[in-house]
Amino acid sequence: MVHAAGSAKPESGDRWLPVTRPLSAAPGHHRVTWNLRLDPPPAQQHRFAHFAPGLFAEVPADPDGPSVLPGSYRVRLTVAGTAYTQPLVVHNDRRVGEAPATLLVQRRQFELSMKIYDAMRTAHREFTRLSRIRAALRPLLTSTDAQLAAAAAALDANVAALDGSDWTGLVIPDADDEAGEVDEKEGKHPDFVPPKPVSVSKDYDDPTSILGRRFANVDHPPAFATVSLALGGMLTKAAGPGAGSGAGPDAATVADYERSCQQLSGVLEAWRAINSQDLPRMNAELAARKLPPLPVRTSVSTIACGSKAP
Numbered sequence: 141m142v143h144a145a146g147s148a149k150p151e152s153g154d155r156w157l158p159v160t161r162p163l164s165a166a167p168g169h170h171r172v173t174w175n176l177r178l179d180p181p182p183a184q185q186h187r188f189a190h191f192a193p194g195l196f197a198e199v200p201a202d203p204d205g206p207s208v209l210p211g212s213y214r215v216r217l218t219v220a221g222t223a224y225t226q227p228l229v230v231h232n233d234r235r236v237g238e239a240p241a242t243l244l245v246q247r248r249q250f251e252l253s254m255k256i257y258d259a260m261r262t263a264h265r266e267f268t269r270l271s272r273i274r275a276a277l278r279p280l281l282t283s284t285d286a287q288l289a290a291a292a293a294a295l296d297a298n299v300a301a302l303d304g305s306d307w308t309g310l311v312i313p314d315a316d317d318e319a320g321e322v323d324e325k326e327g328k329h330p331d332f333v334p335p336k337p338v339s340v341s342k343d344y345d346d347p348t349s350i351l352g353r354r355f356a357n358v359d360h361p362p363a364f365a366t367v368s369l370a371l372g373g374m375l376t377k378a379a380g381p382g383a384g385s386g387a388g389p390d391a392a393t394v395a396d397y398e399r400s401c402q403q404l405s406g407v408l409e410a411w412r413a414i415n416s417q418d419l420p421r422m423n424a425e426l427a428a429r430k431l432p433p434l435p436v437r438t439s440v441s442t443i444a445c446g447s448k449a450p
Contacts, residue, residue, distance in 0.1 A: 176230060177379075178205030181257050182264035183372045203260075203372040206253035206379040209246055210238055245388050252389040253379040256397055259404055260371045262441045266411055267364040269437060270303040273419070276434050288425060295414075295422050302411050304363025362403035370400050401445035412440040 164170050183203050213228045232238050232246075277299070280292035360366045378393050415437050423433040 175204075177207050178257065180204050181260040181372070181375065183260065183368065203375040204379065206250055206257055206375070209250050210243065248388045249378065252394065252397065253375060255401075256371050256375045256378060259397075259401060259443060260368050260375065262408075262443055263364045263368040263371070263404055266408065266441055267303055267305075267368070269435075270299050270364065270411065271305070273299050273434055274303070285429070288429065291422060291425055295418055298414055298418065301361065302363055302407055302414070304360070304365030304367075362407050364404075364407055367400050367404045367407065370396070371404075374400070398445060401443060405443050405445055408440060408442060415440055 163172060181203060208230060210230050210232050213230060215226045215228050217224045232242070236242060274296060277292050277296045281289060281296060283289040283292065374393055374396055378389065378397075419434055419436045423436065426433055
């Protein structure tokens with residue numbers, strides 16, 4: 141399935157984001173518009189790359205899903221458990237045409253977009269798994285058993301470093317006025333008040349939950365949330381309007397993706413070690429106290445980068 145729409149009423153807590161109207165469930169004929177894109181990927185932050193169109197049209201905020209390639213598709217309508225299907229053929233705009241060279245450029249751009257798209261889904265999947273671990277650890281952090289509380293705190297710190305939801309860093313915006321650059325070594329601004337960390341697992345698609353918490357003068361270590369945020373910007377660039385009109389994927393975007401892919405691979409490897417070593421050790425402590433175990437994954441996602449990529 142490349143795109144899904146339904147008659148359920150969508151919810152949005154952000155009045156600046158457009159709410160897509162649900163499909164009508166009333167009897168009769170109805171017109172449905174498909175934007176010829178895959179569903180948007182899960183992302184830490186949704187925003188409008190081009191703000192004005194978002195105010196006057198039902199356009200999803202970036203990052204959006206990649207545009208589909210010309211070809212044959214199938215439309216499936218499910219009503220009361222019964223599915224009805226019809227064929228659908230997608231063509232390029234006549235001004236673009238479907239010459240072999242044009243289709244080759246589009247395919248190369250689509251393949252890069254899908255690599256970024258799949259990487260975001262991988263990061264999100266493992267991020268949510270870590271969120272469940274942290275939720276299970278939370279009551280143990282205040283345990284009256286000092287040894288158990290210390291073990292839970294150590295594990296939570298390791299997991300927090302990988303999910304990336306609690307990073308705040310030095311939140312002084314880059315100075316560009318007459319005062320010159322801000323030297324991080326000189327400490328925080330006297331009026332600085334650290335923000336209260338907001339877990340993006342709570343309101344994953346609410347941009348107000350983490351907007352303003354990432355600045356260029358803070359070099360965050362790779363984590364699922366930070367890598368996914370970078371990938372979202374790449375997807376907007378790689379899959380945006382007119383992205384396939386040139387000679388193919390932009391070299392800088394390809395290099396950025398490869399760097400983020402390697403970072404994500406490293407975070408996955410660290411999470412794999414926690415899952416296979418730290419969690420069983422913690423569960424042994426819990427079993428000794430007749431407490432329920434933390435969830436351990438039978439496997440952790442992998443991602444192929446560089447020459448290993450298909």
